[in-house]
Amino acid sequence: MAILVDERTRVLVQGITGRQGQLHTELMLRYGTKVVAGVAPGRGGSRVHGVPVYDSVAEAVEEHPEVNASVVFVPARFAPDAVYEAVDAGLPLIVVITEGVPAHETLKMVAYARGRGAVVVGPNSPGVISPGRCKVGIMPGELFKPGRIGVVSRSGTLTYEVAARLAAAGLGVSTAVGIGGDLVTGLSFWDAYQLFNLDEETDAVVLVGEIGGTKEEEFARMYARGRGKPVVAYIAGRTAPPGRRMGHAGAVAFGATGTYESKVRALEGAGVPVAGGLGELPQLVKRALEEAG
């Protein structure tokens, strides 16, 4: 099972001829991901690491009707166009790695995709990985050990750090989802949690948040109403000064909005334990698993 991606996933790479597209196509193939086609306008007919390239998503899907996910490496200016193209070709899952997509463009493309039943992960996402089965993205596969913990995160390298700490404590991952570091993104914490809740191979969920925006607060509000499997959280940015953008476009606290305190209060109020430091996280997960029996 796992969520979003598994051995049945057949991947289309949009922007496959770019530097990032080529590199990660190779790394995904090496991991065992079934990358079946790529798209690069004007480069149709060529191949990248043996993967056939098409001029448009429509042509790629016509030749490879089994494609059921796309990963977007297209530069920020053209990324929204790539997402609309994938939605219009009927693809159900679109993972956007690209960083720097204008927030208002993301808002519109996510609403468009939702209206047509497509899931957008990202932008500014490291991707989605179901360890040992499939990775659609840029994360280092070897840091993720297969197991029964779901991970959902706004971050990239911090997710790898968390996965490595879980692995060191004997805890593997069913699926890890990077929802993206931007202020506006598609798949939410709650969307991912609902999928984990239905997944027979996930026992508990680790939520990795950070300061800025209200995504953790929104998750807490939903979780308080209809909680299922246990969730344990870690929030980065406790010591970040307000009003400063801490790397990610979404990581900035204004006034009382988006602060560390606001997120911890909301999560703890909803019954989600929040780790004081990264080192505490595996113990909290084990405790949550024991309590859930």
Next chain:
Amino acid sequence: MILLEFEAKRILEEYGIPCEKSVLIGEGDADRAGELVSSLRPPYVVKAQVRAWGRGRAGLVRFAGSVDEAVSIARGMLGSSFAGERVRYVMVSERVRPLRELYVSMMLGGSPPGVLLLASEAGGAGVEEAGGALVLRVDPHAGLRGYAVRRVAKHLGVPAESIAPILEGMYRALWDYSLTLLELNPLAETEGGLVAVDRKAVADEDSGNPRLAEFIARYEEELGELQREARRWGFAAVPLEGDVAVVGNGAGLTMATLDAVAEAGGRPGLFLDLGGGAAAERVKAALLLALRQPNVRRVLVNIVGGITRCDEVARGLVEALREAGAPGVRLAVRLSGFMEEEGRRILEGAGIRAFATLEEAVREVVG
């Protein structure tokens, strides 16, 4: 990018949203300040133009009864500093007497994402604690519809025809100027109608929107050497007060490293996120930049390599140290991921302490 209040006011006025009369006094206008203020009717409100939140509590919003008083307050504010920012402009406004102080804001967010429209009867400084705000999600394809305007009007207890042009103007401004937040607080109810007497706006730096050019130029003028250099390399840098520079690859990881340093009793002095693809040249530039900060006495480098090669990172660090000489700075490096052992071997060969876990590296740099 947080806009200055007078920039937000210009945008609101462009969309016909009523604001009070005001003048702007820059650092070069000190001689003309009296003349400028004389064009307004007393009493006055004198407000330092800063990007950070919380200027009211810091005494940077003050009332004045006369031109002389307003000018003297303004002169005192100019050149002073607030949350690491120098006050370069002061706005002097005609004081508005509100019957009630309301709150209206629009921001990108929510799930599914949309434009969140917030309205509260309890405007002013306490709005964040007051609660009870009306929150509506506006779908970007549906746009701001009449029913939403009517709900806001009812919640605020004002006629729909008086709030409608304000909400419609805000909504258009949000899209036209790529704003992620536009807040009127307070929106004053006066005998003459609704007046937006204070405002906040945040613009999306990634938008590439040409309408923001003037605001971005003003923001970049304010940047110090650190942030200018960081922008050039595509790093995210935030200066802090302590003495430990924290350099990492990835925003979340670098923030978590900052937190780990503080948790261990250290005082972070710089946040520097290398971003993706930390090749030797970029790592070298980052370490040299950190070492140039006068408050930095210790440096913690935390790299979780995925695609990033740890041996490349190590070479960059060794080169930076060779170039900077022996600056008497305590340096600890944590390398994890692709080629980590080779990376640690290179560092140790150059006499740099390298660790496999974050905890060990933090202990080394803080202890």
